Amino acid sequence: MRVIAGRARSLRLKTPEGMDTRPTTDRIKETLFNMIQGEIPGCIFIDLFAGSGGIGIEALSRGAMHAYFVENGKEAISCIQDNLSFTKFSNDATLLKQEVFTALSMIHEKEADIIFIDPPYQAGYEEKVFEALWTQPYVTDHTLLILEAQKEKSMNFLGKIGYEIIKEKNYKTNKHVFVRKARKE
Numbered sequence: 001m002r003v004i005a006g007r008a009r010s011l012r013l014k015t016p017e018g019m020d021t022r023p024t025t026d027r028i029k030e031t032l033f034n035m036i037q038g039e040i041p042g043c044i045f046i047d048l049f050a051g052s053g054g055i056g057i058e059a060l061s062r063g064a065m066h067a068y069f070v071e072n073g074k075e076a077i078s079c080i081q082d083n084l085s086f087t088k089f090s091n092d093a094t095l096l097k098q099e100v101f102t103a104l105s106m107i108h109e110k111e112a113d114i115i116f117i118d119p120p121y122q123a124g125y126e127e128k129v130f131e132a133l134w135t136q137p138y139v140t141d142h143t144l145l146i147l148e149a150q151k152e153k154s155m156n157f158l159g160k161i162g163y164e165i166i167k168e169k170n171y172k173t174n175k176h177v178f179v180r181k182a183r184k185e
Contacts, residue, residue, distance in 0.1 A: 001054055004030045006061030008087040015052045016075040024055060024118070024148065028171055032146070033058055035169065035178075036114065039144060040064055043113035048100050048129065053080035055116050060089045064114075070096045070103040100125070104132050112138045118148040127157040134161055134181075145179040 003011045004026060024032070032055075033040070041063035047056035048070045056067040067089075069080050077097050084090045096103040100119075115133065119125035126149060133139045145163070149155075151174055155165060164182040168175055 001052065002026060003054075003058055003061050003087065004033060006058070006063065008057065008061040008089070011087055013052055013054050013057065013083045013086075014079045015054075016073065016079050028174075028176075029054065029058060031169065031171075032176055033062060035176075036144070036146070037062065039114060044068075044109050044111065044138075046070070046107065046112050046115040048103075048115065048117045049119045049125075050080055051076050051118065053083045055118070056093070057083055057087055057089060059114070059116075060092050061087065064092075066092055066094070068094045068096060068107055070098070070100050072097065072099045100129060101132055104136055107136070107138060109138045111140050112136075112143050115139070115143060115145045116148070117145060121150050121153075126153065127161070130158060130161050130163060130179075134163075139181070141181050141183060143180065147177045147179065149175060149177060151175050 001013045001015050003009055040059055043064045045059040045064040045067040050069040050071040053069050056069050060067050071077050080095055084093050096106055117129055155177055162182050163179045166178040168177050
């Protein structure tokens with residue numbers, strides 16, 4: 001796994017061993033960032049279930065002002081720390097070493113621009129995460145939430161909570177779902 005573009009372009013990143021994390025492949029990461037490139041420069045980026053930190057580091061490399069990494073796996077935390085140090089982005093990052101639901105209230109920003117959510121596929125966290133995010137003051141009508149999920153995962157719960165799907169990008173086995181809070185008429 002490597003950084004695709006920007007200041008840290010081509011640098012190889014460490015990934016945790018084992019099956020506890022699923023690093024987003026370089027090809028899918030490149031497609032994702034090509035879709036959101038215009039929103040990255042100067043943004044506040046939050047990487048939930050960060051794994052190796054590859055998504056948040058890509059955002060920093062492409063010009064994000066600050067990135068939050070939320071992870072509670074010991075080996076993954078070590079990888080994120082090593083990757084931030086190696087890419088020289090430690091000063092632009094906050095690593096919250098705890099589970100996502102506790103960490104959400106530890107983020108004190110006026111507004112988050114992009115939140116990337118990549119929970120373990122079989123854990124069923126998707127709906128709970130979106131419910132928890134709804135109550136956070138930094139999640140506004142302008143915040144773009146991106147969920148990485150299994151291709152067949154139903155997104156019906158989003159409308160019930162008050163979100164709308166902006167677009168969906170399907171890959172072979174997974175997808176990215178782009179979401180914002182639904183605008184009130």
